[in-house]
Amino acid sequence: MxxxxxxxxxxxxxxxxxxxRAFAQQGYAAASMDSLTAEAGLTRGALYHNFGDKRGLLAAVVDQIDSEMAAYAKSVGARAGDTWLGLLAEGAAYIEKALDPEVRRIVLLDGPSVLGDPSxxxxxNKCLQSTRNTIEQLIKDGTLKPVDPEAAAMLLNGAALNAALWIASSANPQAMLPKTLEAFNxxxxxxxxxx
Amino acid sequence: MxxxxxxxxxxxxxxxxxxxRAFAQQGYAAASMDSLTAEAGLTRGALYHNFGDKRGLLAAVVDQIDSEMAAYAKSVGARAGDTWLGLLAEGAAYIEKALDPEVRRIVLLDGPSVLGDPSxxxxxNKCLQSTRNTIEQLIKDGTLKPVDPEAAAMLLNGAALNAALWIASSANPQAMLPKTLEAFNxxxxxxxxxx
DNA sequence: CCTGTCACATACGATATGTATGCCACTTGA
DNA sequence: TCAAGTGGCATACATATCGTATGTGACAGG
Structure with missing residues (x-):
């Protein structure tokens, strides 16, 4: 080997x-690369060699978290036999996953600012494609109206992620979650x- | 006087x-306060005295832009005689206004990262309250199902703002706008x- | 006219990013 | 096995920015 x-x-x-850890706890801007690398037992030399710059590091972190979310949502969606219910379940899974402070801070708040438009x-994009495919299938089924699949997928995803931000910063998140899921459905x- | x-x-x-101007063109992080103030014929002394810190300045800018958007959306909504159509028109107005690069960069990308959850x-909040009131009225009318007004308002606003980001970064924004508005409605x- | 306050300018220190350079371990080929 | 070279990573430096602490000049009030 x-x-x-x-x-x-x-x-x-x-x-x-x-x-x-650092981005989640202190935010992207406040997180020092010296502290970061020291905690990992390395220096900034390794960081710049592997990721180019601070943005590259954030991109790698976002990609990891995003992949985890997509995998979870997909598994939840697949578990629901019905395709339509699967779509709703995926949306709900996204909302629940985004309630994690780590996800909110890194993916929903700092990510767009540093890396640009999430879509x-x-x-x-991989997640949007998956949702888009599901919607296209449901349109062929005759389950959904002939809406633009891309736009529909984007709207659902955007609404779900935004909802998570709102729920988390509400006074009583536990109470808001079911109401929000109902409204989302x-x-x-x-x-x-x-x- | x-x-x-x-x-x-x-x-x-x-x-x-x-x-x-500076935040819109270079982004919040890259914008230098020395350049900012120099362009205004002042120094950072004035800035710190008036706004406390860089965040305070961004908050003031965001508040100004947000107020302009809310006023425009409200006027558009009021012009539509029907309350329900007014709600849709407000959403459309938000999407169109958010297509402005200045709004996207400052309010949609940097704002959440620096100032936290927009809601x-x-x-x-003022805008959400307005939408919430409209929705409550429509529920009493019997036009809308008995959904949680706050959650519904948040979902509509979130979807609209997210849609603007997506449209703007699409290959052909002019073509995507009507499709997206249709899907939003x-x-x-x-x-x-x-x- | 004099004094105090306040809005703003200036000077300074701390800290973080990005780059350029150097070093040592590991790989590679004979 | 050995020697040369590559490259992953550490170190040192230059630059730039933020926030604070201090100074100053002009306007307001008596």
Missing amino acids: STRLTKMAENREKLIASAR QWPSQ LLASGFLVKG | STRLTKMAENREKLIASAR QWPSQ LLASGFLVKG
Whole structure:
């Protein structure tokens, strides 16, 4: 086994893990790269060599978190037999996952500011494509009205992520979650052929 | 007339205007306060005296832009005789206004990162309250299903603002706008008692 | 006319990012 | 096995920005 490459991969993982903690707790701007790397037992030299700059590091962290969210949402959606219910379940899963402070801070707040519009990220784009495919299938089924699949997927995803931000900063998140999910399902049902 | 206070107000406006340009063109993080204030014919001394810190300046800028958006949306909504159509028109107005690069960069991207969840901002809160009132009225009318008004208002606003980001970064914004508006209206109609 | 206050300017210190350079371990080829 | 070279990472430096602490000049009030 090539010791060289595996050690590099390990260091990359260490840096990403350390950055994930730091970005979540202090925010992207306030997180110091010296502290980051020191906590990982490395220096900024390793960081710049692996990720180019601070933005690159954030991109790697966002990609990791986003992939985890997408995988979870997909698994939840697949568990619901019905395709339409699966779409709703995916939305609900996204909302619940985004209630994690780490996700909110890194993916929803700092991510767009530093990396630009989320719909252009590779990870989110993958998720949007998946939702889009589901919607296209439901339109062919005759379940949904002939709406633009891309726009519909984007609206659902955007509403879900935004909802998580709102719930988390509300006075009583536990109470708001079910109400919000109900409203979200109602909203999505606007695409249905028959209410 | 008190020359003292009016001059201070003028300087505040000059700084906000200068910051608005700088934040829009370079982003919040990259915008230098020295350049900002120099362009306004002042120094950072004035800035810190008036706004406390860089965040305070951004808050003032965001509040100004947000107020302009809310006023425009409200006027558009009022012009539509029907309350329900007014709600849709307000949403459309928000989407269109958010297509302005200045709004996107400052309010949608940097704002949340620096100031936190938008639904907690005084300006956005005002807008949410307005939408919430409209929705409550429509529920009493029997036009809308008995959904939680706060959650519904938040979902509509979030979807609209997110849609603007998406449209702007799409390959052909002019073509995406009508499709998105159609999908948005369909989505909102999920709250209607009868489709 | 004199004095005090206040809005703003100036000077300073701390800290963070990005780059350029150097070093050492590991890989590679004979 | 050994020697040369590559490259991953550490170190040192230059630059720039924020926030604070202090100074100053003009306007307001008596």
